[in-house]
Amino acid sequence: xxxxxxxxxxxxxxxxxxxxxxxxxxxxxxxxxxxxxxxxxxxxxxxxxxxxxxxxxxxxxxxxxxxxxxxxxxxxxxxxxxxxxxxxxxxxxxxxxxxxxxxxxxxxxxxxxxxxxxxxxxxxxxxxxxxxxxxxxxxxxxxxxxxxxxxxxxxxxxxxxxxxxxxxxxxxxxxxxxxxxxxxxxxxxxxxxxxxxxxxxxxxxxxxxxxxxxxxxx
Amino acid sequence: xxxxxxxxxxxxxxxxxxxxxxxxxxxxxxxxxxxxxxxxxxxxxxxxxxxxxxxxxxxxxxxxxxxxxxxxxxxxxxxxxxxxxxxxxxxxxxxxxxxxxxxxxxxxxxxxxxxxxxxxxxxxxxxxxxxxxxxxxxxxxxxxxxxxxxxxxxxxxxxxxxxxxxxxxxxxxxxxxxxxxxxxxxxxxxxxxxxxxxxxxxxxx
Numbered sequence: 001x002x003x004x005x006x007x008x009x010x011x012x013x014x015x016x017x018x019x020x021x022x023x024x025x026x027x028x029x030x031x032x033x034x035x036x037x038x039x040x041x042x043x044x045x046x047x048x049x050x051x052x053x054x055x056x057x058x059x060x061x062x063x064x065x066x067x068x069x070x071x072x073x074x075x076x077x078x079x080x081x082x083x084x085x086x087x088x089x090x091x092x093x094x095x096x097x098x099x100x101x102x103x104x105x106x107x108x109x110x111x112x113x114x115x116x117x118x119x120x121x122x123x124x125x126x127x128x129x130x131x132x133x134x135x136x137x138x139x140x141x142x143x144x145x146x147x148x149x150x151x152x153x154x155x156x157x158x159x160x161x162x163x164x165x166x167x168x169x170x171x172x173x174x175x176x177x178x179x180x181x182x183x184x185x186x187x188x189x190x191x192x193x194x195x196x197x198x199x200x201x202x203x204x205x206x207x208x209x210x211x212x213x214x215x216x217x218x
Numbered sequence: 219x220x221x222x223x224x225x226x227x228x229x230x231x232x233x234x235x236x237x238x239x240x241x242x243x244x245x246x247x248x249x250x251x252x253x254x255x256x257x258x259x260x261x262x263x264x265x266x267x268x269x270x271x272x273x274x275x276x277x278x279x280x281x282x283x284x285x286x287x288x289x290x291x292x293x294x295x296x297x298x299x300x301x302x303x304x305x306x307x308x309x310x311x312x313x314x315x316x317x318x319x320x321x322x323x324x325x326x327x328x329x330x331x332x333x334x335x336x337x338x339x340x341x342x343x344x345x346x347x348x349x350x351x352x353x354x355x356x357x358x359x360x361x362x363x364x365x366x367x368x369x370x371x372x373x374x375x376x377x378x379x380x381x382x383x384x385x386x387x388x389x390x391x392x393x394x395x396x397x398x399x400x401x402x403x404x405x406x407x408x409x410x411x412x413x414x415x416x417x418x419x420x421x422x423x
Contacts (some may be wrong), residue, residue, distance in 0.1 A: 002308070003304075003305050003308030003309055004305075004309065007294070007297070007301075007305045010297065010301070011294055011296055011297070014296040014297075073290075074290055074291070074292055074293060074294065074295075075288060075289070075290025075291060075292040076292040076293075076294070078267075078269060078286065078288060078290075078292070079286065079292040079306070079347075080309070081268075081269060082267050082268060082269065082284060082285070082286045083309045083310060083351075084282060084309070084310060084311065085309055217269050217270070218269070218270040218271075
């Protein structure tokens, strides 16, 4: 399992691996928002948590179609399926690798991008906490979507359509945590709900992903 | 007896291609599958490898015993030869990749990126992967494609050594490799229109 994680990380950092793509997309979305809504700092401050969360979510979506498609193309997926590694574990590891290369950089860069949107002072810590709690769920759900659509030519759009509705609970509670944090209100309820969703998804989703992938490999 | 297949039917895309096939493969034996294109060799091998369920019938002795090698070698073009092989060795719980590198004459290519190899070199690396799996049953689909004569000889040596070590090999190939093997022509078991009727369980295909 360690070998698979290391391989996926190594591939992401080598040329053509797509590392930083999500981060650059997140930056561009964040920069474009003040242009589209106008430079009113009080309005920006009010919508900043929601915009940052939406940007992070879309950035996560960007690299999902590569998650399994590349392994299917070169035959590694067949070989992994016949290896001693359970498919559930292999997919969990691939989701973890996706989070480490996409989700974690977003979490770490979010405070910087918050400055661009005039995020209120107390919001920074809660923005980071909510993203740290929520983005693992985005990667795990995304892996399920990738497993569902892996054999399909140009399945990227279908993948987005399938995965985005499943992202709704995470988005609601994540953005609410960040919003309440920015407004100086109590955040414990949405933060706990967000953590609960993430834990449930991590526990259940790999089984669904592996089942979907087994059907697709036939 | 390593692998037993009894009254096996396999399907591709919901359409049965082989029905009522039975055979055994003993330890230390090789079996070569023959048949025209589309006879169902690849489908049969994928079923034996556990990548798809059989339509009916039984396969005994294949679970967690099988190393599968098909048309694509499972190589990452941005990893070196050594990194690719080390990865598969680690997945199968093995450590030493030197014998596999030697057996397929890959030492000189060790630090090359797999993406820069020729088709034959890639295939040699893909076959070297079999040696680092430590699995007793090799299931090979057209293993000699794009290999030159010297490389075919390396492959035959590796297969002979594997058989001598008590392993077994099932392969589909159109050439006649220089190894002792039973030959099984699967064309008599091809599914006909009569045996196909009502056999599909897939409603949406």
